[in-house]
Each structure stands twice: as structure tokens, then as C-alpha cells.
Amino acid sequence: MKAILKRYAGVLIAAAAFAAFLVLFPHWRGKALDSIGYQARTMLLVIPPIFILLGLLDVWVPRERMIRFMGTGSGLKGATLAFLLGSFAAGPLYGAFPFAAMLMKKGASFRNILIFIGAWSTTKIPMLLFEISALGARFALSRLAIDIAGIAIIAWAIQAASPKQEIERLYAEAEKID
16 A cells, blocks of 8 residues: 555645645636546547557567667667657657657667657657648748757757666666556
């Protein structure tokens, strides 16, 4: 029981804070409950397909192949693949983290995982197409070029600043995920 409380402490604290908010500010209750209902419905529509894709990735892609294409020695090929996976992915950013954990479990390099998360968060293909139609190709492609450079620089900087023991700990945690 103690382990469960420790594991879900953040959720329990957030739920208690939300309950306190509802009691302290009753005039916001309806709006708050509508918002949390909307967010829950959105998550229930997004998370199941992501987990189905994760299951397929786990079964269909052998670890050796993932290491070859996205592992430490994959170089530009791995970074490009990580970027494309993140850019073509659908869903909000919180969907990227289970996918990133699966990539870690399969042996993708830390830098490629950071590139994947950066691409997921900033370079969605549908957003690029919208920007081209609404703001023009020059703006959209300029923003994309800046994002690509920024993602690469940030991934390099985070990897350089992260202690090796912390990266190893993250990979060990990813291995524990069933």
C-alpha cells in the first residue's frame, strides 16, 4: 500500500488540490469540471492508439534493427529517422513520452530520442502545411529550418550536460516498462 501511495503521490496531490479548488471557488466549479471532462475525453481518444502502435513497434521491430538504425553509431541516418518519426507522429506531446521510452528500450541513442521529442513538439507535418497555406511558404520553411537546427543543438546540449549515470538510469527505467 505504501508503494502505491508513493507511486501515485503526484496524482493524489493534484486530485486533492482540484477538490480544494472546487470547494474554495464554487463559481468556477462548472467550468473546471467541463475542462477536466474535455481533457479526459481527449486523452482517452489519443492514448489507446499510441499504446497499440507501441505494442506493434515492440513486437515487429527487433532490438538489433533499432540499434542499427537509431543507436549510438547511427549518425545522421539515426537523427534523420528520429526527426521523421517525430514529425509524422500524431497527437499531443504527452503521447511522445511512452513512444520515447519504447525507443530507449529498443536501444535508440539518447540524442536521437531527444531529436524525436523535439520534432514531435515542433515540426508536425500538418502544422507545416497549415503554415504554408496561411502564412506563406517562405515563413513556414524558414521556421522549419530554424526548428531543425534548434532541435539538433538542444539535443546535443542536453546530452552533453547530462551525466552519464543519469542517462544510464533513464535507460534502466525504460527497461522496466512492460
